[in-house]
Amino acid sequence: MERHVELIGAAWGLGGVDPACAEAPAALAPLLQVRLRECGVRAAFGPMLSPLPIERRKEVAVSRLCGRLGAAVGDAMRAGRFPCVLGGDHSCAAGTWSGVAHLLRGPLGLVWVDAHMDSHTAATSPSGRLHGMPLAWLLGQDDDPLYGLDSGVLRPEHVCLVGVRSFEPEEAQRLARLGVRVFFIEEVERRGLSAVFDDALRVAADGTAGFGISIDLDAVTPEEAPGVATPAPGGLRAAELAHELARVQDDARLCALELVEYCPRLDRDGLAAQVAVRLVASALCGTREDAQVLTDALQRHDP
Numbered sequence: 555m556e557r558h559v560e561l562i563g564a565a566w567g568l569g570g571v572d573p574a575c576a577e578a579p580a581a582l583a584p585l586l587q588v589r590l591r592e593c594g595v596r597a598a599f600g601p602m603l604s605p606l607p608i609e610r611r612k613e614v615a616v617s618r619l620c621g622r623l624g625a626a627v628g629d630a631m632r633a634g635r636f637p638c639v640l641g642g643d644h645s646c647a648a649g650t651w652s653g654v655a656h657l658l659r660g661p662l663g664l665v666w667v668d669a670h671m672d673s674h675t676a677a678t679s680p681s682g683r684l685h686g687m688p689l690a691w692l693l694g695q696d697d698d699p700l701y702g703l704d705s706g707v708l709r710p711e712h713v714c715l716v717g718v719r720s721f722e723p724e725e726a727q728r729l730a731r732l733g734v735r736v737f738f739i740e741e742v743e744r745r746g747l748s749a750v751f752d753d754a755l756r757v758a759a760d761g762t763a764g765f766g767i768s769i770d771l772d773a774v775t776p777e778e779a780p781g782v783a784t785p786a787p788g789g790l791r792a793a794e795l796a797h798e799l800a801r802v803q804d805d806a807r808l809c810a811l812e813l814v815e816y817c818p819r820l821d822r823d824g825l826a827a828q829v830a831v832r833l834v835a836s837a838l839c840g841t842r843e844d845a846q847v848l849t850d851a852l853q854r855h856d857p
Contacts, residue, residue: 555804559595559838560635561586562626563602564814566619568612569645569684572783574819576604579640581818585831586640593839598635601626616645616684621703623649624656627810631657638834641814643685643783644672647768648703651692654810655707660763662809663712664692665754667795668770669786671718671725671736678724685815689713690725693732710734712765714757716750717742717773720786739788747790751798764809767802767837771816771830779829781821792829796836803840811837 563579579602590597603622609615623639627650630637639650655662666672666689673690675697676682690696693713694706710732719739729736735757737750758765772782775789802808816830 555806557595557636557838558634559590559597559638560600560630560633561597562600562623562630562637562639563604564619564623564639564642564646564649565602565604566616566641566646567643567783567817568605568619569616570643570783570815571683571685572817572819575641575643575783575815575817577818578642578814578816582640582813582816582827582830585827586638586834589831589835590838593835595839597638600630600635600637612684616648617703620646620649620652624653624703627653628657631809636838637810638838639810639812639814641812641816644668644768644770644814645684645688646814647672647688647812648691650768650810650812651766652703652707654764654766658763658809661709661712661761662707663758663760663762663765664708664714665758665765665767666713666715666770667717667767667773667790668715669717669720669739669772669789670770670784671715671721671729672770673725673728674722675728678722678728680722689715690728693734695728695732712758712762714754716754717790719788720784739790742790747794747798751801755802759805759807762807764807766808766810766812767799768812768814769799769833770814771826771833774829774833779826780823781817781819781826782815783817783820784815792832796832796841799833799837800840802837808837
């Protein structure tokens with residue numbers, strides 16, 4: 555499937571543990587553009603959104619940034635381009651998926667690949683960090699309207715989480731009450747990621763107008779992706795996750811992609827950056843082996 559990808563930067567770390575996550579889009583976008591072009595996928599740089607230096611309140615700054623991000627995602631979709639958002643911390647998901655949802659003519663499905671649930675509200679969060687709240691907000695569980703946007707753009711029956719292994723009871727109780735499907739890491743290990751991804755894609759795609767995938771890099775094992783701000787022991791293997799993401803490369807129902815929580819400051823050997831690029835590229839043009847086949851085919855037919 556031919557896509558024209560727009561790489562949109564959500565260049566902030568205001569909602570997370572390490573503000574240096576703000577540097578991730580600038581580090582990843584050029585690498586990803588090269589990789590996608592090697593695959594024969596058109597990829598162009600979109601806006602790089604960052605906080606104003608005069609903004610002092612994190613909640614206000616994130617609110618404004620998410621509004622701008624949602625507008626940028628909508629602009630890309632209206633122009634026939636595929637939004638690929640590179641964060642930043644995971645608070646940007648509020649902007650990404652509200653922007654997508656407002657352009658779709660029907661429900662939006664979402665596969666949330668993450669070590670964490672990100673389903674706190676201001677009333678339950680022990681840390682108060684905004685990157686632990688975006689999924690609750692997207693599901694309409696905003697006891698404090700932090701973002702100043704319309705919350706509740708997702709229906710619980712169309713949302714699932716994959717690879718969860720670090721969470722608080724309040725989050726688990728909230729998602730269970732809403733009926734959100736959570737594939738904990740224990741289930742992934744027991745059944746295999748391929749079987750879990752079968753179910754995850756059905757949750758997100760059945761009965762929806764399209765679906766997206768939000769990838770938090772800390773879903774991958776810390777040994778393979780060390781450059782994240784909130785690592786958790788265990789996790790998904792990068793090669794297996796890339797293999798499963800490659801299944802959606804030709805799926806017309808995939809309407810946006812997001813990768814977050816990469817922290818270049820912590821990635822001394824560049825290993826996590828390679829994993830991040832591999833994951834996104836797999837979803838958009840397959841694994842490297844698939845990509846080489848595609849490139850060879852394009853070259854054979856190039857007049």
